[in-house]
Amino acid sequence: MACAEPVAVVHRGSAPLPATAVDQNAAPFNVTGLSGITHLGGNHFAAVVDNSNKLVHLEVQFAADGSLAGATPVGGTTLSQSRDYEAIAYTNARLKTVWLADEGGPRLDEFDLKTGELLRTVAAPSPFGQRRNGFGWESLVRRAGGGELWTANEEALTVDGGVSSPTSGTTVRLLRYAAGDESYVAAEQYAYPVEPWHVGDSSLTSAERSGLVELVALPDGKLLALERSLAFSGLISPSFENRLYEVDLAGATNVAGMASLAGATYTPVGKRLLWSGAAAGAVGMNMEGLTVGPRLASGNLTLVGIVDDGGASDPLSANALVAFEVTSAVADPSLVGDANLDGRVDAADVAVLASTYGTSSGAQWEDADFDGDGQVTLDDLAALARALPVAANASGRTTVAANQTDQHAATPEPSAVALIAAAVAMLLAARWFIRRQKLPRSLG
């Protein structure tokens, strides 16, 4: 990739969220303890309520600079089981599912986003069984295409060292799950050093902490880490500080085989501070979740955070969304048209688009939503058709430019457009026929 620009992030304020929502059965419920958020495409998001079985569906409007112009609950999902879910990651419009990280397990559960049915559970590898109470998994991100999930513990496992303090941080493990044939399989782990508390101690209090509460993946593959510090200074004066870092995995030791990090020799991940401060309010709020949102008209990316109001136990925090604008250019290295992210634009991508064409919300890149509006429409079909680098070379063979990086470089011949249009029409007709015959779908 050419000239990778350093990531730059600007805080764009916050907006309150209402205290009630309505689930899939039209039953109202209280919104409290919002702890994770994920982007469903377009202006739609889903947030998870901790210690519950509830998801809240949100519609969010953005101003030109990424600040929040509106945030409204538009529904909810009651899940088939209640756990301490602290983070959420959406899959795509074909699966219509979310993965949730259970802090208490710790474990990952996949649910149907609409019905709330539990579909799958993935266990934690052994070191994470040594979690400290309340300091389990708070983070979850699914990389574009679903090739991997990342999670992490909030503060050190008992086998890895001490918890945070005013003068020392705590070492946690980033954990990568790789997509397997049936589900996700635990893979590498990397040590991540969390910063100490942002202010000194009060001898009268004991709720202070500094930990890793969220992971985010930018479209170019960079991982971001959100830390949250709560500390009481003076006699008893509480404040929150959030810190957002870019994570550098280069050269870091895979510590998956290490039963303990205490006293062990390893290289932790690198980190670079992108932003720190009060997410909302004068002395900060308890921002626990963060996700990449839609691109703005300027081309800049949005990041959207969510605040856990802490129920009755936190006088500082309230239900709220927090906005950030990524002011540096974040490229999406995927080829426009390459829905299945295999580096080629070909019939397999046409098949994806044919299976998702007409999706009106929730579509991701891997559903063939190439313009990021959450829908799969004629615009996406046209983008795919334009990207098909079908051209007869000197030997007369049809070739595909596997390393094409300039999406405008290969303008297909009119005959190629006609070819793809015909292929899509055939696939759409086949799908219609399959539905009419009530046969099992083989696509999607």
Ligand SMILES: [Ca+2]
């Ligand atoms: Ca929480």
Ligand SMILES: [Ca+2]
């Ligand atoms: Ca492809």
Ligand SMILES: [Ca+2]
């Ligand atoms: Ca689209």
